[in-house]
Amino acid sequence: MFKEIQNKEKKIAVIGLGYVGLPLALEFAKKFSVIGFDINQERVEMMKNGQDPSEELEAEAFENKDIVFSADPEVLKDAHFFIVAVPTPVDEHKVPNLRPVLGASHTVGKVLKKGDYVVYESTVYPGCTEEDCVPILEQESGLKFNEDFKIGYSPERINPGDKEHTVANILKIVAGSDEESLREISAVYDSIITAGIYEAPTLKVAEAAKVIENTQRDLNISFMNELAVIFDKMNIDTKEVLKAAGTKWNFIKLSPGLVGGHCISVDPYYLLHKAKQIGYDPQVILSGRRINDSMPAFIAKRLVQTLIAKDKTLSKCKVLVQGVTFKENVADIRNSKVADLIKELMGYSVNVHVADPHASPNEVAHEYNLTLVDKISDDYDAIMVAVNHKEYVDQDAAFFKSISKEEPIVFDIKGIYEPAEMEGMTYWRL
Numbered sequence: 001m002f003k004e005i006q007n008k009e010k011k012i013a014v015i016g017l018g019y020v021g022l023p024l025a026l027e028f029a030k031k032f033s034v035i036g037f038d039i040n041q042e043r044v045e046m047m048k049n050g051q052d053p054s055e056e057l058e059a060e061a062f063e064n065k066d067i068v069f070s071a072d073p074e075v076l077k078d079a080h081f082f083i084v085a086v087p088t089p090v091d092e093h094k095v096p097n098l099r100p101v102l103g104a105s106h107t108v109g110k111v112l113k114k115g116d117y118v119v120y121e122s123t124v125y126p127g128c129t130e131e132d133c134v135p136i137l138e139q140e141s142g143l144k145f146n147e148d149f150k151i152g153y154s155p156e157r158i159n160p161g162d163k164e165h166t167v168a169n170i171l172k173i174v175a176g177s178d179e180e181s182l183r184e185i186s187a188v189y190d191s192i193i194t195a196g197i198y199e200a201p202t203l204k205v206a207e208a209a210k211v212i213e214n215t216q217r218d219l220n221i222s223f224m225n226e227l228a229v230i231f232d233k234m235n236i237d238t239k240e241v242l243k244a245a246g247t248k249w250n251f252i253k254l255s256p257g258l259v260g261g262h263c264i265s266v267d268p269y270y271l272l273h274k275a276k277q278i279g280y281d282p283q284v285i286l287s288g289r290r291i292n293d294s295m296p297a298f299i300a301k302r303l304v305q306t307l308i309a310k311d312k313t314l315s316k317c318k319v320l321v322q323g324v325t326f327k328e329n330v331a332d333i334r335n336s337k338v339a340d341l342i343k344e345l346m347g348y349s350v351n352v353h354v355a356d357p358h359a360s361p362n363e364v365a366h367e368y369n370l371t372l373v374d375k376i377s378d379d380y381d382a383i384m385v386a387v388n389h390k391e392y393v394d395q396d397a398a399f400f401k402s403i404s405k406e407e408p409i410v411f412d413i414k415g416i417y418e419p420a421e422m423e424g425m426t427y428w429r430l
């Protein structure tokens with residue numbers, strides 16, 4: 001397979017061109033013939049015009065690449081090496097929503113030929129590719145797994161907004177459904193990944209490795225959040241505690257914060273789901289999720305308490321929230337916990353203005369029914385800096401005073417500012 005891909009006798013198709021699929025497809029298209037397939041026609045049109053709908057890549061990334069973008073599944077008939085990079089979200093009950101990954105398996109199954117390969121990159125629970133996806137591929141194609149076609153699993157570790165850790169320079173885990181497939185799939189990835197390949201012994205090991213990377217991070221942050229709640233009650237500055245503890249060689253450096261987005265706050269539910277399915281009720285993973293999900297309500301309550309302590313009437317309060325994306329310097333608002341925080345504040349009848357230089361006003365309106373303000377006001381009762389976008393880092397006491405009605409109340413969720421520089425105002429950080 002690799003030789004034929006190398007000689008451009010066989011094409012690679014990437015199914016799902018989002019944060020993961022598009023950079024990967026373009027990286028492959030530097031060397032090989034690639035088909036970029038996505039069900040979203042509007043996004044495909046943008047990519048045809050050299051535009052990344054996720055706003056991660058510049059126009060140059062599309063130049064001089066051997067790639068065809070299409071929303072027509074017919075074009076996939078020309079491909080022999082399929083990579084599935086569609087979303088794996090959870091539904092409103094926090095249960096894995098496998099519709100996109102199963103839908104993509106139907107699409108690929110319909111065009112699958114003898115000798116083809118299918119590699120899944122979407123984050124799933126251990127066993128999902130073999131138990132849930134392979135039967136669809138077999139059923140749609142009438143072919144036999146591991147005799148007629150082979151599969152692989154290679155999780156992506158890309159980090160939106162991170163210009164340093166890009167697709168080619170992140171070490172990549174690869175697993176195959178047998179020895180030959182592992183060799184071939186590794187060779188294909190190795191030709192574009194400069195950081196190297198780690199060959200996992202089985203598909204399940206690779207699936208489990210990905211899901212625990214993000215679960216570990218979720219749990220570690222949940223511990224920081226629990227500490228932040230405890231120390232807040234004791235009037236101890238958590239950031240100072242972490243700074244002091246961080247002087248020990250083996251203290252892991254992390255900060256409290258809102259855990260949103262498409263990965264860290266979602267992937268643990270995939271592991272939870274599988275564990276429950278096999279009769280084990282996880283305690284640690286779930287408690288971490290609960291703590292992280294409770295942070296928007298905790299922070300909103302602390303701000304409301306602060307406003308009331310200043311004798312303010314909540315229904316007459318105007319609060320500015322700066323930042324609504326799930327993390328700094330990205331446009332991604334999926335699963336933003338700032339949106340939950342804003343809803344909590346609104347639940348107390350507070351008038352909330354939301355600003356974000358990175359988020360799309362249309363997407364914010366569509367996803368959260370919130371309107372971004374074009375121009376901020378000069379009479380706020382409190383300002384909450386919820387995301388450490390680069391635009392907010394240099395804001396100082398004079399700025400906060402200039403947009404506040406009275407003595408400013410500043411809630412610094414990411415701990416961007418130093419308390420000593422916030423004199424003459426009520427300053428709180430997580």
Ligand SMILES: NC(=O)c1ccc[n+]([C@@H]2O[C@H](COP(=O)([O-])OP(=O)(O)OC[C@H]3O[C@@H](n4cnc5c(N)ncnc54)[C@H](O)[C@@H]3O)[C@@H](O)[C@H]2O)c1
Pocket residue numbers: 015016017018019020021037038039040043054085086087088099100101103104107121122123124155156157158159160262263
């Ligand atoms: N975003 C990240 O930072 C990141 C990092 C590592 C792993 N992952 C994982 O990678 C996977 C993809 O995530 P993403 O962030 O790139 O998603 P995304 O939402 O950015 O993009 C997914 C794309 O897939 C398309 N799509 C949906 N269903 C489809 C289907 N049936 N057929 C073809 N196209 C379809 C959508 O239109 C969209 O363009 C997920 O499993 C995610 O957990 C994401």
